Amino acid sequence: MIPARRALSRARRPGLLAVPARPILPMMPRAVLQLPATVWMLGCISFLNDTAGELVYPLLPIYFAVVLQVEPRIFGFIEGSALAVNSLLQLVSGRAADRSRSAKGWVVAGYGIAAVSRPMLAFAQSWPVAMGFRLADRMGKGLRSSPRDALLALSAAPGQRGLAFGFHRAMDNVGAVAGPLMAAWLLEQKADLRQVLLWTAVPGLLTVALTLCLKDVEREARPAVPFDWRIGTFSLAFRRYLLVLGVFTLGFPSSLFLLLRARELGVPDAELPLLWAGVSLVAALCSTGFSAWSDRVGRKTMIVAGWWVYSAILLLLGFDGWSKAWLWPLFAMYGLFFAATEGAQKALVADMVPRHGVGTAFGWFNLVTGLLLLPASLIFGGLTQAFGSAWAFGFSAACAVAATVLLIVAVPRPERHPDP
Template sequence: MWQTIRALPRTVWLIGLISLINDSASELVYPLVPLYLTSVLMAGPRALGLIEGIAEATASLLKWVSGVVVDRTRRSKPWIVVGYGLAALGRPLIAWVTSWPALLAIRFADRVGKGLRTSPRDALLAASVGADRRGLAFGVHRAMDNAGAVIGPLLAAALLASGMPLREVFLWTWVPALVCVALALALREPATPAPAPNVAQIGLGSGGAALPPVFRRYLVIVALFALGNSSNMFLLLRASELGVPQAQIPLLWAAVSFIAMVLSVPLSGLSDRIGRRRLLLMGYGAYALFYLAMGLSNPTGVWLVGWFAFYGIFLAATEGVEKALVADLAPAQLRGTAFGWFNMTTGAMLLPASFVFGLLYEHAGAGPAFAFSAGCALAAGALLWRWLPRTGATAGASGR
């Protein structure tokens, strides 16, 4: 396993390092935005909801657009560089904003950058390795991304504890941002297949008709699962209701990210041997079990920590594997478009998923809300079993 990991191409490690550094800066800023909004800009939750809603919706749409454009231009690197460049420009500017509309503009630019770079980055990562190492490559990327999710909040806490003002914390984000841009400029694109005759005619309004039926069925499965995969903020709210002190909530989530970081490589790599479908089925089942436990029981103390650790295992077993399966099911000439549809679908479903979950939570209680999410996961697993046959694309590189 370790020899195989070390033998991964330079591009895989470079993309992973970029994600680690960028996510460290992003997760350093993200927890501080609500504090800055309320304590410095004197705005409230309504403004925060508007800012994040517009920002995330924009990112979801542009993930699709950038995926289609990559297939038409056969170039990923320019979009990756521009995407990280917008983040480099935007985050330090938060230190100088004096109103929430200005903060909205900066968050909008940051999410535009995310939307422009995500699908091209995934397509480049998939093109850099063969199918027999694809799960491992995406696992390495997710592990390094989760490492940033651990480093960022801890660094933010350390800087604030040292007495550094919020404005200075934002200003210092220009350092990792410029490093990310420099690393993105060092990326090399592998030789890509010539576009199929119909690729040049793919437009932004063409939909996913050019993609194979099995991939479109996979999108339905992903959308159904995503409908039950609401914002993780609800998990933290539930943990608070179950007795976790407010000061320990960030540490609990950092522990989840740490577990996902440690296990992403071995579990995603396992999908290269036992098959993507089998690992996703286990992952969807684990998600349903976790949500049923959180909603229908009242775990506390060590049991609660154990269940959150179990959730970290679910993340490690599914995040990289879902993307590896996208690359397995899509033709090489349409890989950018496929990742665009996948990323847009998962992003766009976050709003209705969170809305439905929140509505159930508020009016019916935690049990029905968490049971709804578990039901979506089980239904998605059933469709995965029925609609994606155990072929070479879903059963691992060996086709077993």
């Protein structure tokens, strides 16, 4: 509990909001219910969309390898191309949403393209056709993500941003649990892979129906400006934050590497989906509370705590000799890392930039954190193959520690921006 004098001192600092001296967790259900309708709508949309996405995602390697007879290097090319398209479009769509002062059209289009392309994968008879549908799916994500994040930031009051982004991530993670469970049930009912892909149309259509009900947030008219997405137009603090995120992301390889490590340490193949579902479940349960806490203790505090946890997880996974029983709580900690950081990282972006540039800012955020995932995975895989898992996990942990220190010393506390 924060003493009254300390709370008053915090309230008088520029960029900080006064907070009640009451525990935040008992107030959480009421605070969530008081979130704007747009935040609730976007949360439900993300739940349905992630249910559809995670219904198909764990099965994609099997579908490409077994059904379409695609070699691993071709599959890597497909996924790498999809990642690049997604990351680049997030910057373009974010800037376009700012320039048009409207996010809804981009959100509807992005979710709509994904809803159509996922079930169409079931009809692909060759890998180039399947690649086209996979690229379309990731194109939809690229078109919607930055405008959606901007709409979230503009819909919530500054003191609710952490709670809003945390609630959104919680709903997303609930979908990440529901999707694999639905896929497992369908496979248990003897559905083949193409039939499972077709089932993604159901949550996909519901997603599009909800996006059509969204309402845009009005922004004040501004003079027409050229289409400009230069990073130099933002504050030095925001640019430093992106640099720090880049350092961290270089040590953030695909989560598939962590699952492969769990397999090496004795987790059976049949339990790997349950292990990953457990990560999503922990993140879903804790994201709202942890992100709301960032409204109280500060974004940087939550991010730093989460990054320290992530560093410890990587160092521990680098050691051999773990029993299978210990991996379950270790992966539960991985879910806590996601819960502590995902919402707070995005809320910090919104805190650092003016309203008229929030879409472009999220475009840069998603570009940096998206594009660097590919080299991060390549570096991790190369180190694992050349020197072993200990070196790979050690490198990633070192990147996380370096990013944590840089965040503490190089990124100042953001000041609240007045509306233009």
